Amino acid sequence: MPAPAARPIRTLREFTATDGVGTRLRGMARSAAIWALSAGRSPLRSNGWVRFPYYHHVFDDERAGFERQLRYFKNVADIIGIDDAVSMISSGRSSPGRYICITFDDGFKNWIENAVPILVDAGATAAFFVAAGYIGSSPERDRDRLVEFYEDGNRLMEFLSWQDCQRMQDAGMSIGSHSVNHVHLLNLDDDAAAAELALSKQMIEQNTGQPCRHFCCPFGRAGIDYDPSRHPGMAKAAGYSSFLTGHRGANRAGASAFDIRRDHLLANWGDHQLRYFLGAPN
Numbered sequence: 001m002p003a004p005a006a007r008p009i010r011t012l013r014e015f016t017a018t019d020g021v022g023t024r025l026r027g028m029a030r031s032a033a034i035w036a037l038s039a040g041r042s043p044l045r046s047n048g049w050v051r052f053p054y055y056h057h058v059f060d061d062e063r064a065g066f067e068r069q070l071r072y073f074k075n076v077a078d079i080i081g082i083d084d085a086v087s088m089i090s091s092g093r094s095s096p097g098r099y100i101c102i103t104f105d106d107g108f109k110n111w112i113e114n115a116v117p118i119l120v121d122a123g124a125t126a127a128f129f130v131a132a133g134y135i136g137s138s139p140e141r142d143r144d145r146l147v148e149f150y151e152d153g154n155r156l157m158e159f160l161s162w163q164d165c166q167r168m169q170d171a172g173m174s175i176g177s178h179s180v181n182h183v184h185l186l187n188l189d190d191d192a193a194a195a196e197l198a199l200s201k202q203m204i205e206q207n208t209g210q211p212c213r214h215f216c217c218p219f220g221r222a223g224i225d226y227d228p229s230r231h232p233g234m235a236k237a238a239g240y241s242s243f244l245t246g247h248r249g250a251n252r253a254g255a256s257a258f259d260i261r262r263d264h265l266l267a268n269w270g271d272h273q274l275r276y277f278l279g280a281p282n
């Protein structure tokens with residue numbers, strides 16, 4: 001096993017340094033295919049939807065890309081907060097507009113260092129889903145646990161403090177739950193899954209002083225990471241207003257707020273990738 005990184009990762013270049021040649025080649029081939037397929041797509045071709053782009057990080061070398069993507073979003077849609085987005089979906093009243101609710105998963109320090117200042121400059125808001133058990137960890141003290149956040153076990157990421165979460169809320173951002181331990185709910189029995197839902201909500205509310213209304217499922221694939229017949233209902237019973245997944249697509253009024261689709265993006269992706277994913281017909 002490779003030695004853990006000496007200090008927390010600050011750039012996408014460092015983050016992908018351990019990717020094998022195969023991973024890089026597949027990425028390049030995929031990007032070329034998307035370039036060709038994006039020609040006929042545009043988010044402007046339809047309306048009456050809310051889309052939830054989701055990111056994990058905005059590293060130091062992704063800031064310019066994230067700024068460009070925010071400009072793209074503003075050109076094709078209205079950027080709205082998660083409370084409004086969820087109300088719109090659950091109200092069942094269709095609206096002719098195009099809406100984007102930006103989301104982030106996991107809880108990394110680069111959110112407050114890079115993403116939040118760019119969002120504030122753009123006059124935009126976003127929802128940030130934290131794995132509550134990692135908030136306030138220290139890259140030095142908790143190194144062994146932190147390097148295991150990723151399954152390959154050799155990427156050290158720095159997480160936010162609770163004070164960072166409060167400052168993000170003060171800047172107009174929302175903090176939601178992404179469980180306590182970043183778990184596959186499907187691997188847990190019902191009591192343990194319910195505890196992940198309830199305890200993360202409680203930790204976030206106690207440490208930020210704000211209600212935590214939204215749950216974003218770690219890994220997010222129905223039938224693989226969570227059971228759609230059990231876990232969204234458990235989130236509702238725990239007091240959440242929504243359950244966000246990792247499945248791509250647009251959300252329309254009248255859809256379930258407990259089965260929200262999202263589009264995973266990397267902050268350095270070009271407009272052709274945004275056209276392809278946000279303009280997908282469905």
Ligand SMILES: [Zn+2]
Nearest residue numbers: 105106218219
């Ligand atoms: Zn996650």
